Amino acid sequence: MDYLYFPGCTLYTKAKNLDVAARECAKIVGFELRELPNWTCCGATFPLAIDNLMALLPPSRILATAMEAGGNLTTLCSVCFNVLRRTSYLLESDLEKREKIFDFIEMEYRDGLRVPHYLEILRDEVGFETVKAKVKRDLKGLRVAPYYGCLLLRPFDEMRFDDKENPTILERFVESIGCEPVDFPYKIECCGSFQSVSAPEVAIECGYAILKSALKNGAEVMVSTCPLCQFNLDTKQREIREEYPEFQGIPVLYFSQLMGLSFDLPMEILDFQRNDVDPLPFLERKGLL
Amino acid sequence: MKIEISEKSVRNEIARTVEWVSGQNLFACYQCGNCTAGCPVSFAMDLGPHQVIRYTLLGLVSEVLASNTPWICASCLQCTSRCPKGLDIARIMEALRTVVLRKKERLDHISIVDLTDDLIDRTPQIAFISGFRKFLS
Numbered sequence: 401m402d403y404l405y406f407p408g409c410t411l412y413t414k415a416k417n418l419d420v421a422a423r424e425c426a427k428i429v430g431f432e433l434r435e436l437p438n439w440t441c442c443g444a445t446f447p448l449a450i451d452n453l454m455a456l457l458p459p460s461r462i463l464a465t466a467m468e469a470g471g472n473l474t475t476l477c478s479v480c481f482n483v484l485r486r487t488s489y490l491l492e493s494d495l496e497k498r499e500k501i502f503d504f505i506e507m508e509y510r511d512g513l514r515v516p517h518y519l520e521i522l523r524d525e526v527g528f529e530t531v532k533a534k535v536k537r538d539l540k541g542l543r544v545a546p547y548y549g550c551l552l553l554r555p556f557d558e559m560r561f562d563d564k565e566n567p568t569i570l571e572r573f574v575e576s577i578g579c580e581p582v583d584f585p586y587k588i589e590c591c592g593s594f595q596s597v598s599a600p601e602v603a604i605e606c607g608y609a610i611l612k613s614a615l616k617n618g619a620e621v622m623v624s625t626c627p628l629c630q631f632n633l634d635t636k637q638r639e640i641r642e643e644y645p646e647f648q649g650i651p652v653l654y655f656s657q658l659m660g661l662s663f664d665l666p667m668e669i670l671d672f673q674r675n676d677v678d679p680l681p682f683l684e685r686k687g688l689l
Numbered sequence: 690m691k692i693e694i695s696e697k698s699v700r701n702e703i704a705r706t707v708e709w710v711s712g713q714n715l716f717a718c719y720q721c722g723n724c725t726a727g728c729p730v731s732f733a734m735d736l737g738p739h740q741v742i743r744y745t746l747l748g749l750v751s752e753v754l755a756s757n758t759p760w761i762c763a764s765c766l767q768c769t770s771r772c773p774k775g776l777d778i779a780r781i782m783e784a785l786r787t788v789v790l791r792k793k794e795r796l797d798h799i800s801i802v803d804l805t806d807d808l809i810d811r812t813p814q815i816a817f818i819s820g821f822r823k824f825l826s
Contacts, residue, residue: 408815409814409815409818410813410814410815413813413814414813414814415813441818443818443822444814444815444818444819444822445764445818445819445822445823447783448711448764448777448779448780448782448783448784449710449711449780449783449784449787450710450711450712450780451709451710452787455822477815479815479819549765550765550766550767553770554765554766554767554769554770555766555769555770555777556770564770589729589765589767590729590730590763590765590767592729592730592763593763593764593765593816593819594763594815594816594817594819594820594823595730595761595763595820596812596816597799597804597808597812597816597817597820598760598798598799598820598823598824599733599760599761600808601733602730602733602761602763605730605732605733606729606730606763609729627813627815628813628815628816628819630813631811631812631813631816635811
């Protein structure tokens with residue numbers, strides 16, 4: 401199994417801890433990630449105005465580059481995944497727009513490029529059984545809240561990632577590495593997204609509601625798949641605590657970090673220093689290190 | 690509030706632009722309020738998403754354009770996913786932002802000069818890119 405890999409801008413800088421652990425884990429479970437040549441930013445939003453073709457140019461160029469490089473394209477960041485998957489759906493279903501876009505960027509587009517998320521590769525190609533077989537560190541009893549957010553799932557008809565109201569892929573992933581998934585009602589609620597730049601007080605409320613709900617249902621850590629969710633749920637806990645002093649806090653890890661921990665990868669690869677809420681003291685207390 | 694309804698007010702210019710830019714038929718909305726009920730940020734909006742649609746159709750253009758609703762919307766698509774009439778409400782919100790942002794004068798809804806160094810240092814770039822694309826002219 402060989403995949404082209406689109407890291408996206410954030411995974412090269414602020415979210416290195418999502419990227420590095422995932423690359424290492426891919427090798428262990430048996431698939432290759434070959435970085436896409438000459439990649440650019442995907443634009444970080446799928447344009448919702450139907451006449452905005454300009455915002456479709458970067459993701460269309462990325463998809464065409466993947467076709468030239470010959471392979472299916474995977475990514476980790478939920479934002480990139482949403483933009484690339486929706487663009488690929490649009491290019492396959494709206495031939496008029498497709499012609500306009502590719503006339504403009506002067507590249508070729510052919511049908512049939514798949515854009516699987518890393519988790520989908522684990523589920524559909526590798527299999528969670530294989531993941532389970534590679535586990536080296538026993539994380540039994542660790543109660544993990546799987547947080548999906550919006551962009552992996554919606555809009556359902558275009559993303560086709562998992563069930564739209566009750567997805568279970570992260571629960572199955574968490575089980576495969578020996579942890580106990582915690583069900584909580586806010587798992588598909590929005591983290592506040594880019595409102596953390598324009599209306600931070602709104603994003604803080606969103607983050608607080610999600611974290612509180614996970615804690616109330618007995619979670620000890622949360623896993624996320626997206627650098628923007630990670631920012632609103634982990635980095636912003638400082639601000640949440642200023643607003644709600646009784647809030648006790650909860651470590652939020654990228655799913656790749658938790659997978660790496662279960663595979664017993666070295667600490668410099670797991671890179672927990674980048675997580676604002678340090679999970680190490682808790683993991684030590686729990687006897688998992 | 691007294692509202693006069695005429696063909697002209699119902700088919701007002703903003704309603705027609707919003708329908709064109711969003712690709713949605715505003716008349717499909719039957720005001721069930723599911724969008725507003727499921728919206729994770731409706732607590733901070735001065736009009737719920739369903740009210741914005743109704744106001745637009747009633748020709749209450751200045752009220753709609755003065756509301757903070759499209760600027761609080763985080764495009765999470767919960768409303769779109771749950772609308773029983775299949776309306777893509779997130780697209781309607783984007784169209785309303787577009788109506789404002791595409792005016793000749795710049796009408797930015799994020800003040801870049803006011804972003805603190807601490808925020809810039811801690812925030813992942815995707816938050817800035819997507820925020821700027823949604824809220825700047």
